[in-house]
Amino acid sequence: MFIALGVLLGLISLCPIILAVDGSILPSLIPLLVALGLILVSINLAPGEAQRFANLTKLFVIGAAIPAIWILLQMLPLPLSRTQPMATISELAHPVWTSVAAGFRHGVNGSITIDIGATAIAFARYLSFVGMILLATAVTINRDRAESVLVSLTAATVLIALIAAASDLFGLGLRTRDEAFDCAGLGVILSAACAALVFERRETRRSGKSDARFRFGALASLVAFVICAAAIVAARSGSLIFAPSCGLVMFCAVILVRRLDLGRWGAGAIGVTASVIAIALVTGAAGRSSDPRLAFVKKDAASVELTQRILADAPFLGDGAGAFEALLPIYQSTDPGAGEGQAVTAAAKLSIEMGRPMLWLAVLAATIALLVLLRGASNRGRDSFYPAAGAACVATLLIQAFINVGLFGSALPVLAAVIFGLGLAQSQGRISY
Template sequence: MSLAYFALIVSIVSASALEIAGAKFGAQLGTMAAALSLLAATLSARKADYDHYMRATSWGRWILIAIPVLVAAQLAPLPLSLAHPIWASARDVLGGLSLGPITADLGLTLNALMLALAATALLGVTIVVVRDRGRAELVLFVLGGVTAVSALTLDLHRLSPAVAGTAATSEFATTLAGFGLVLNLAIMQLAAERAETRHSLVRSIVLGLLGLAGALISAAAVFGLSGTNNAVAAGFGIVLILLILVIRRLDLSPLAASALAAAALIGAAIVLTFMFEQSSGPILMRLTPDMGAETRAALERMLADTRWFGAGAGTFSAIARIYQSDAGAALTAPSTATAIFAGMGAIGLVVSLVAGLIALVRLFFGALQRGRDSFFPAAAAACLLFALVQSFAGPGLLRPAAILCLSVIVGLGLSQSVSQSSSR
């Protein structure tokens, strides 16, 4: 597993660091590292690793392949009635077969398929590789450090725009900053747990201070430099990780814990309802930043024309050219949810949300049952909740590095939610 572990770290660092730096090949390098990690894990896996993977994914193993299968289906010849209306119109004018791929761009959808497979592979490899608690801790440190660096780019941009550059204001940096806030809170919990179990007090203090610094840097980026909706999404993540901590520390009875969780769920529903009711129009665009009337009208026409299976994963930019009113102004996806809906249709969006919610519930209950290592699944659940809400507020999760990081975070949480002391 050493090679798989090394490739996993390379995938996280290369994809994230190069994306932060503005390099164009970060996603490709991260995907290749994910493939190498999967190959190494497959060749070195033992029965105990397989059993651990089966326990960690017992919540819904099928959902891991649902999204790649949906993307692959868009490349296969299907009735054009299932595709975007532009294909049916083109057939009426030019004639031809009534069968064809749903996607508007085979190359873009093939790239999306490779990314989906890489994310699925990283999630599975992470589950197996981080069975050992020492490796799980190092992966948590790497994730916390990389995401804090991304948040730092936003902070530096506020202090000195000329130094940080234009890339510092990207939605990608905001997304990683949200992850970094939660992950560094988990590092602080790890430091407290080490101190309680009579580890080196000095090392625990240093680790806690590093986590505190990363959390403060990330909080400044999310709450000070991003939009209100992104800040609310990060707030949901913080509340969730604190809720789990309170339930565990107070050793609440199942009835009291259920009442507290229900109150938090009702409060979250009220806040989300209030947020969505602040603006009108399609629900997928109600949390997005303000945009011009012409741009909004073009996006609404695009969403109205989208069929059940979308226009092809990853093809938002290609389809948007048809709807943009100004040939010189590119129409970009205002949020991750909008891009998923336009690319994969209502079916793809529903499958993505269901997969996220199932994993969220699994991680939440795993954290409550885990014991002293609950901060692993708790942090993963909080990051996933942030991602679900933030996907309606901005396009940060469309970047390959963000997808790969989230896959590793969820895999880390799932693995440590079922690990036994003997496997550390």
């Protein structure tokens, strides 16, 4: 498993480079590394770990199959009528195919997606994302490997935070700015998890060097927290500050409940209070738009208006996974400065490409994942900070999906997948092998 761990750490180390260097070569390495890691895991996973891995991921694999099946259905050919070109045999086909069918003597085979190639690429990216979660879960079942992955994740987010802060400070115009600050938000929670790791290891590993290790680990965690938090504050965006703040409060609440032994009633009281405060803040932060997919966007009016028009025309079943870029030439103004060449939020893009039902299904799935991780944290003694950090990061990512489009980047999905896999792997007690 040592080589599989190296592959996983290699994926994490790619993230800062991907954000700092433009191009498509580095992101294309991700599926290759994921496939290599899964092959190594399948060969080297110990029988006991394999059984635990199967128990942990069984429900996840079933849930992950639903979007995969839907993307495949979006690519299926749906024939149009030859005798009546403007009448569609299948009501599932995208309306665009009926408008072009008249130009073909023998008719055309339509589909839900308007760009089968882009949807096929999106399908490969989705499989890579699922594969990363499975790889991270298998590798981090072992406690020592879990520690290495947590530290590597924190280091990667700190480096990304420095890149984002330097870009804003020197006016470099980082193309992946939103994604970089989203990663820095995760770094706030991961650095807090590292602090919890250092504190717990000091309690359980009494030795002559424990004090020196504790001081170094605590100082490193504090520095990491300050760097990530300062980068987000420097972005001068209330929404970007709100998302990781919610995750951090959730993480601290879980640790507080366990440390003070508050029980279910104490946890419920903290949860209700935090929910009321969060709802009040969200209500106050919402803009004029009644659409939650756009209500928290703080971007130029042209970009928001561009996304609004595409949303208004999007069919109930979506335009096809990955097909947003194919729609842009139709809706963009001839003025090159009129709006960004992407959706303003990940929620809006997912709704356009996969359909509104799939958006809210994704929100439901994220909520269930959050609750599963919180339950794992409450049932654990030592190492409860792993699932607690995973739940806090899921909450942060869920909020960020309604703030910007960073979730559709190349680096953030890698970090998100590894964090969730780490939290899932450590949501049950360790077994000695």
